[in-house]
Amino acid sequence: xxxxxxxxxxxxxxxxxxxxxxxxxxxxxxxxxxxxxxxxxxxxxxxxxxxxxxxxxxxxxxxxxxxxxxxxxxxxxxxxxxxxxxxxxxxxxxxxxxxxxxxxxxxxxxxxxxxxxxxxxxxxxxxxxxxxxxxxxxxxxxxxxxxxxxxxxxxxxxxxxxxxxxxxxxxxxxxxxxxxxxxxxxxxxxxxxxxxxxxxxxxxxxxxx
Numbered sequence: 001x002x003x004x005x006x007x008x009x010x011x012x013x014x015x016x017x018x019x020x021x022x023x024x025x026x027x028x029x030x031x032x033x034x035x036x037x038x039x040x041x042x043x044x045x046x047x048x049x050x051x052x053x054x055x056x057x058x059x060x061x062x063x064x065x066x067x068x069x070x071x072x073x074x075x076x077x078x079x080x081x082x083x084x085x086x087x088x089x090x091x092x093x094x095x096x097x098x099x100x101x102x103x104x105x106x107x108x109x110x111x112x113x114x115x116x117x118x119x120x121x122x123x124x125x126x127x128x129x130x131x132x133x134x135x136x137x138x139x140x141x142x143x144x145x146x147x148x149x150x151x152x153x154x155x156x157x158x159x160x161x162x163x164x165x166x167x168x169x170x171x172x173x174x175x176x177x178x179x180x181x182x183x184x185x186x187x188x189x190x191x192x193x194x195x196x197x198x199x200x201x202x203x204x205x206x207x208x209x
Contacts, residue, residue: 006043008101008113009055014040015141015152024155024200026138032154036111043103049150053143056152060118061096061140063155063197064132065206066163066177074163074177075201080191081171092191093174095183095198096153097125118156125172129164137206140193153193157206 018031025031034040035058049055064076077095099121106113122128137157142148167175183190183198190198200206 005046006103007046007049008041008058009044009049010035010040010058012054012056015056021141022143024138024140024196026205028136028138031139032136036114038108038110046100053149055150057150058101058114059151059153060098060121061153061155061193062098062122062158063095064158064160064165066160072179074179075183076165076177077183078167078172079174081173093186093189093194094191095194097122125169127166127168128160130160130162132158132160134158140196142192142196145192148192155197
């Protein structure tokens with residue numbers, strides 16, 4: 001984290017006005033336009049908002065899915081190493097790729113800045129060997145944990161053409177695709193957001209491609 005990094009945030013009061021939820025919410029059309037409206041967003045020093053729950057840092061959270069020859073969906077998962085990622089999540093497994101939207105991603109704090117930041121985070125963390133279809137499928141909020149109380153996840157599902165994903169960062173390790181059943185069997189090793197996402201998929205979320 002750069003000492004002077006500024007990240008995209010919204011006031012918690014905005015989320016409260018739209019309707020606070022705990023866990024996964026699939027009502028994208030209800031929340032996303034307001035969350036990415038420049039009238040509601042601002043750039044704040046990351047160091048000042050990491051411990052300030054009066055703001056929610058907007059975090060794109062990309063879940064990568066590939067369907068094998070038998071038609072079985074498999075999801076990309078990895079373990080966070082000890083590098084520059086959020087210290088409170090180190091050594092946790094994850095099915096989400098993403099991170100903060102920085103002011104260098106765009107000067108407007110709107111959907112263009114957000115989309116640019118999401119692509120940057122994806123490109124920084126992994127190399128995809130083929131094309132994909134992307135759609136926003138929901139949001140994750142977890143006010144039960146310290147890290148969750150200052151972040152709001154915007155979940156994007158990427159359906160990949162091929163299962164070719166390589167880590168571009170030393171602290172993304174133990175990477176690979178696995179079935180939902182196998183990932184759920186290791187559920188306790190996953191970060192909270194990934195647990196929420198996996199539970200949502202298990203309940204029938206993320207319609208099959």
